Amino acid sequence: GAVVSQHPSRVICKSGTSVKIECRSLDFQATTMFWYRQFPKKSLMLMATSNEGSKATYEQGVEKDKFLINHASLTLSTLTVTSAHPEDSSFYICSAPGNSNYGYTFGSGTRLTVV
Amino acid sequence: GENVEQHPSTLSVQEGDSAVIKCTYSDSASNYFPWYKQELGKRPQLIIDIRSNVGEKKDQRIAVTLNKTAKHFSLHITETQPEDSAVYFCASSDGGGNKLTFGTGTQLKVEL
Numbered sequence: 200g201a202v203v204s205q206h207p208s209r210v211i212c213k214s215g216t217s218v219k220i221e222c223r224s225l226d227f228q229a230t231t232m233f234w235y236r237q238f239p240k241k242s243l244m245l246m247a248t249s250n251e252g253s254k255a256t257y258e259q260g261v262e263k264d265k266f267l268i269n270h271a272s273l274t275l276s277t278l279t280v281t282s283a284h285p286e287d288s289s290f291y292i293c294s295a296p297g298n299s300n301y302g303y304t305f306g307s308g309t310r311l312t313v314v
Numbered sequence: 315g316e317n318v319e320q321h322p323s324t325l326s327v328q329e330g331d332s333a334v335i336k337c338t339y340s341d342s343a344s345n346y347f348p349w350y351k352q353e354l355g356k357r358p359q360l361i362i363d364i365r366s367n368v369g370e371k372k373d374q375r376i377a378v379t380l381n382k383t384a385k386h387f388s389l390h391i392t393e394t395q396p397e398d399s400a401v402y403f404c405a406s407s408d409g410g411g412n413k414l415t416f417g418t419g420t421q422l423k424v425e426l
Contacts, residue, residue: 233413242403243358243416292357296411301346301365303414305357 200226201297205306212283212313220278220309222293229295232276233303234268237290249276283313316341320404320417328425333391335420337404340385344406347387348414349378351400358403362389365409394424 202225212218222232230251235243249255249270257263267279280287292308317340327333339347345366350358364371364378364387371378377390391398404417 231411240419240421242418245413245415248413290355294414301363301407301409302360303348307357308355310355 201295201302201304202226203229203293203295203304203306205293205309207309208307209310210312212311214284214313215282217279217281218283218311220280220291220293220311222276222278222295222306224274224295224304227295227297228273229276230273231296232270233294234266234276234278235292235294237292237308243292246278251276280311283311285313287311288313316344316406316408316415318404318406318415318417320420322420323418324421324423326423326425327394329394329396331394333389333394333398333422333424335389335402335404335422336386337388337406337417338384338386339406339415341406341408342385343408345409346407347378347380348405348407349376349389350403350405350416352403352419353400361402391422394422396424396426398422399424 204223206221232249234246236246237243246261247255247257249268251270255268270276293306294303320337348363351361352358362376362378364380375392380387402420405414407414
């Protein structure tokens, strides 16, 4: 149980375009989704927390207008990287809390390359 | 906010030896401490976790210890095998489904 499906797994886009990443909870309702970014050989850094039906909470230094997060249903959260630049190239991964007060389920990650 | 420090950043051991990775956290409200193994390009995989109401937990070759007073927790891997080679992350949370804060990671290499 507690599976989060993340798509796409890999995407290459041109500078200036937008890319949408989707995370779906398949067998549970995810009222919260955490979005992380991971640069090569670095740790997972929390970008924002999305909550179903309300505005996302962004971490300090993360541009809200560049990384648009939508959590319109209990099973779907999306991250849109707008006007992508090469420095946005990274591994993006979502995570949802499990059914208990502890434990988290991770998506499989999206490798974004901006050329 | 929470800050999690992790050491060492790289660790090489001979097959069969033990490996220890240490983390410290800053937020006294943190009460959940998982450890993840991540292979290149993959999602983190939970290998063991501990809650603040216990001081030690063991699962076969893997153990975690927690010192709440000192805000330290450590991962112990015994009888290391080449397949243990990966990046390991500690993390902390104050529970209730709140955000996880990750340590900086340790690249473990188990050499034959």
